[in-house]
Amino acid sequence: MEELEHPDLEKISLEQVLTALGDPTRLEIFRKLLTEGCLPCGALVPGAAKSTTTHHCRVLREAGLTRTKICGTQRLLRVPVEDIESRFPGLLKLVSAG
Amino acid sequence: MEELEHPDLEKISLEQVLTALGDPTRLEIFRKLLTEGCLPCGALVPGAAKSTTTHHCRVLREAGLTRTKICGTQRLLRVPVEDIESRFPGLLKLVSAG
DNA sequence: TGGTAAGTTCGATGATAATCGAACTAAGAG
DNA sequence: CTCTTAGTTCGATTATCATCGAACTTACCA
Numbered sequence A, B: 001m002e003e004l005e006h007p008d009l010e011k012i013s014l015e016q017v018l019t020a021l022g023d024p025t026r027l028e029i030f031r032k033l034l035t036e037g038c039l040p041c042g043a044l045v046p047g048a049a050k051s052t053t054t055h056h057c058r059v060l061r062e063a064g065l066t067r068t069k070i071c072g073t074q075r076l077l078r079v080p081v082e083d084i085e086s087r088f089p090g091l092l093k094l095v096s097a098g
Numbered sequence C: 001t002g003g004t005a006a007g008t009t010c011g012a013t014g015a016t017a018a019t020c021g022a023a024c025t026a027a028g029a030g
Numbered sequence D: 001c002t003c004t005t006a007g008t009t010c011g012a013t014t015a016t017c018a019t020c021g022a023a024c025t026t027a028c029c030a
Helices: A015-019 A024-036 A050-062 A081-086 A093-098 B015-021 B024-036 B050-062 B079-089 B092-098
Strands: A067-071 A076-077 B067-071 B074-078
Touching: A015 A024, A015 A050, A015 B015, A015 B024, A024 A050, A024 A093, A024 B015, A050 A067, A050 A076, A081 A093, A093 B092, B015 B024, B015 B050, B024 B050, B024 B092, B050 B067, B050 B074, B079 B092
Parallel strands: none
Antiparallel strands: A067 A076, B067 B074
16 A cells, blocks of 8 residues: 655645645644544545545645555545644644634 | 734634744744743744835734733733633644654 | 824735636556 | 546636735824
């Protein structure tokens, strides 16, 4: 079960993370993944065009906020909780609370 | 010494905060205020047009991230640290570290 | 009472980004 | 092999936003 390429979290800037989460759709995706664990791309934004969802998933992945596992025709997204917590301490608590 | 109007922090959404800080210029302003304390509007973005700085200050203020005191012809901005910490726990640590 | 310095407001402009549909790729079922 | 399902890529469109200059307000100083 391979994974898509992901950036080194050490090289991600806080600005990039905040920009990624500053969009309402992506914040909703991120929160959904945090509470529900692991979800396929298609389950993330009900009602949106597939290409739109793909776009948001890419922005989140490139900001280091999600990991994507290739699982047949599906892409399973999850939040790398420990990695994020060590690189951006406070972020997950912030998103979970807000 | 009066203050400009500020929103109730309880009514601010996390999304609004993240959008405000997602811009590189505003993140820089916010960090500068965090480290240097209290600064006039004009000292925040060297080189920018005054109207640009005014714009960014308004976005930050409307997101509850700054308080503005009217001081003669100047507007002195500061970060309401305690208020932010209680409404958005983790945010200040996140910004300070990143 | 000028004059200056600090910000604001307004309208325009340019850049960035969100969204979509259509065509495509890849994997699995029958 | 064919069909379906999941997602990607591409190009176009639209909307949002960052930036600016010009005109204005306000406070303070000489």
